[in-house]
Amino acid sequence: MATRRRRKPPLQDAIEYAARGVDKMAELEVEYINSFKGRGVFAKAHFSKGDFVVEYRGQLINHEESVRRRKTYHRACTVFMFDFQWKEKTWCIDATQEDGSFGRLVNDDHKRPNCKMKRIITEAKPHLCLFALRDIQTGEEITYNYGGNDWPWRKQAEEQSCAADPCDTEDPRTAEKMAESPSSSVMQAEEQSCAADPCDTEDPRTAEKMAESPSSCHAVQ
């Protein structure tokens, strides 16, 4: 009789990947989509609702340092800086470096995202991880809602979908709109809790650390 492999609790899975600093290479791939969206991350395997998908990896820096860096970076790069709350302070994952990691290449979908960004704590450090909001089929693009409402590409995507010619030609307005983009990210991360997924078994280290942090959602505004 065939035995079904027991699914690893998603929080435990995320903690292990975060500790190793690697991505799910067998289950994810990066593809170039078009000149409007750039690259994106796609599922090479099925993900079940609640699964850990990928970490938004980068340098963990404090608020002062993120303010300083934002002044020096090109504005288009600041979209790779993800602010979040931890221990009643604002922190930032700076993923501006092209380091080959997948999380930084996940695109925004504010209408029908298939993942949600959550904060986990392991080894006394916060990590931002994407978890599946629903089952994700092989071939689907991994997306999450960056939050906010004024990301330039959202308006442009609507304009494009109304346009008669949907062909993929470079739009000079993109660069302009990117330059107008907000200088600080308004993406959102909430804490991954075991209650969110009844399949999770509690990691004592994490639970302990999570208890230290505020229990509310971590809206980044």
Ligand SMILES: C[S@@+](CC[C@H](N)C(=O)[O-])C[C@H]1O[C@@H](n2cnc3c(N)ncnc32)[C@H](O)[C@@H]1O
């Ligand atoms: C964090 S990066 C994501 C990876 C990016 N696509 C790339 O190739 O480097 C965010 C950038 O991706 C693009 N992007 C993200 N979501 C998008 C969407 N839904 N439609 C169009 N462009 C999007 C925007 O240019 C944005 O500045």
